[in-house]
Amino acid sequence: MNNDQIWQAVLGEIEIGMSRANFITWFKDTYISSLENGQAVIGVPSEFAKRWLENKFYKIIKGSLEKTVGEKISEVICRVELRKNQPVKPVAVNTETTAEKETAAPKPVEAPSLNRFGLNSRYLFENFIVGKANELAHAACRAVINNPGRVYNPLFIYGGVGLGKTHLLQAIGNELSKTTNKILYTTSESFTNNYVQAIRSGQGKEFKNAYRNVDLLLVDDVQFMGGKDGTQEEFFHTFNELHQNNKQIVMTSDRPPKSIPAIETRLTSRFESGMVVDVGKPDIETKIAILEKKAYEKNYALDREILLYVANNIQNNIRELEGALNKIIAYHEFNNTTPSVKSVKDILSDLTIDARSKSLSPKDIVETVARFYNINVKELTGDSRKKELVTPRQIAIFLIREELSTSYPTIGQELGGRDHTTAMHAYNKISLEKESNERLNQELNSIKQLFYSPPN
Numbered sequence: 423m424n425n426d427q428i429w430q431a432v433l434g435e436i437e438i439g440m441s442r443a444n445f446i447t448w449f450k451d452t453y454i455s456s457l458e459n460g461q462a463v464i465g466v467p468s469e470f471a472k473r474w475l476e477n478k479f480y481k482i483i484k485g486s487l488e489k490t491v492g493e494k495i496s497e498v499i500c501r502v503e504l505r506k507n508q509p510v511k512p513v514a515v516n517t518e519t520t521a522e523k524e525t526a527a528p529k530p531v532e533a534p535s536l537n538r539f540g541l542n543s544r545y546l547f548e549n550f551i552v553g554k555a556n557e558l559a560h561a562a563c564r565a566v567i568n569n570p571g572r573v574y575n576p577l578f579i580y581g582g583v584g585l586g587k588t589h590l591l592q593a594i595g596n597e598l599s600k601t602t603n604k605i606l607y608t609t610s611e612s613f614t615n616n617y618v619q620a621i622r623s624g625q626g627k628e629f630k631n632a633y634r635n636v637d638l639l640l641v642d643d644v645q646f647m648g649g650k651d652g653t654q655e656e657f658f659h660t661f662n663e664l665h666q667n668n669k670q671i672v673m674t675s676d677r678p679p680k681s682i683p684a685i686e687t688r689l690t691s692r693f694e695s696g697m698v699v700d701v702g703k704p705d706i707e708t709k710i711a712i713l714e715k716k717a718y719e720k721n722y723a724l725d726r727e728i729l730l731y732v733a734n735n736i737q738n739n740i741r742e743l744e745g746a747l748n749k750i751i752a753y754h755e756f757n758n759t760t761p762s763v764k765s766v767k768d769i770l771s772d773l774t775i776d777a778r779s780k781s782l783s784p785k786d787i788v789e790t791v792a793r794f795y796n797i798n799v800k801e802l803t804g805d806s807r808k809k810e811l812v813t814p815r816q817i818a819i820f821l822i823r824e825e826l827s828t829s830y831p832t833i834g835q836e837l838g839g840r841d842h843t844t845a846m847h848a849y850n851k852i853s854l855e856k857e858s859n860e861r862l863n864q865e866l867n868s869i870k871q872l873f874y875s876p877p878n
């Protein structure tokens with residue numbers, strides 16, 4: 423295995439643990455510059471990336487390198503350098519003959535190519551697999567493309583992490599970029615940051631013009647606007663201006679509009695005024711179809727039995743499914759072996775459900791619930807009887823009990839030293855309410871999905 427192959431395997435593993443956007447931000451254009459005597463030098467494109475990789479990802483990189491090469495790595499150094507002998511990518515892939523393909527060196531990890539709108543050109547409708555859990559969302563997106571600004575405006579897509587929201591959102595952008603130049607893709611976080619900066623530097627007017635003068639506005643992860651009043655105000659006006667002029671707006675969020683904490687009602691009602699669709703977890707057939715398609719794209723064949731094993735055991739989302747596949751391919755290419763259910767089982771052992779729930783602690787659940795409701799852990803576990811705190815507190819109790827079967831006294835302890843009867847009461851209350859409250863159900867599901875995706 424050469425250094426590129428090793429790095430590809432390492433990246434395959436690292437990618438599983440984080441959002442695509444994060445992964446691209448930190449790992450794009452990185453490679454192994456040298457790997458000798460237990461010392462790995464990773465070439466990175468910027469000082470910024472170097473700092474992050476060394477501070478935040480050192481352990482993961484080291485661990486994953488060790489696993490991949492099967493040797494102890496004593497040191498990982500990140501160095502800002504440009505890659506020498508960067509392989510020139512063939513322009514037209516189709517001209518490759520089969521023979522060439524077989525002998526060609528393995529491709530370096532494809533850095534996603536971002537087009538001029540900051541859209542990832544990999545996110546297309548052509549490679550989006552439609553199943554029960556996303557067919558409505560998919561159909562709504564297609565309708566938007568056929569008639570932008572006219573049918574579903576805004577289109578609001580929500581659902582858990584890694585289920586294809588960004589893919590759909592960007593697919594709309596990629597498709598409409600064939601007919602218009604005025605497309606803006608943003609996350610609610612960068613909308614906020616840009617807005618704050620614009621105001622600081624006295625460029626509020628330019629900011630307004632930039633966002634209001636488009637045919638298509640795509641806002642990813644709009645839930646992060648919760649609690650940011652100035653941003654909400656600005657976005658409200660941007661929204662209205664575009665909407666009045668029949669300009670298409672598409673948004674994604676990890677939860678339905680009404681469940682976004684600390685968001686103004688006038689915005690929620692705008693968000694709901696067009697079409698709201700959800701994407702859910704894929705069923706087994708869809709997962710298999712996705713695996714087949716992705717394996718095919720990578721020119722790799724996997725037995726049905728293996729596909730079934732992976733689909734059955736990767737429960738949470740499609741990003742993980744992709745990560746698992748990358749890992750399987752990298753491992754077997756490296757060892758030059760054919761995948762079997764047994765080898766795949768071993769490779770995925772740290773990804774499958776059992777192993778994962780073991781590592782989830784009551785504290786993780788408390789933190790996740792707090793994060794979801796945009797409150798801090800102190801408030802969540804504190805004494806206040808405010809409704810905005812009491813419900814999340816009860817939800818945290820319920821989830822700890824349900825996910826970890828923790829005893830009531832221990833749950834009480836975890837939640838700021840409460841009595842076990844309080845924990846029991848909270849659990850019963852949420853269990854009961856869950857039966858009839860659809861919104862509560864959705865929130866519980868969204869939170870559960872967060873358990874397995876660390877904060878980015």
Ligand code: ADP
Nearest residue numbers: 442549550551583584585586587588589740741
């Ligand atoms: P989200 O924005 O909901 O967190 P993403 O859109 O980033 O999720 O999807 C995670 C990964 O899974 C991406 O690489 C995406 O291409 C892939 N993916 C998601 N849904 C599908 C699908 N239906 N078909 C093919 N790939 C998908």
Ligand code: MG
Nearest residue numbers: 587588589642
């Ligand atoms: Mg996303």
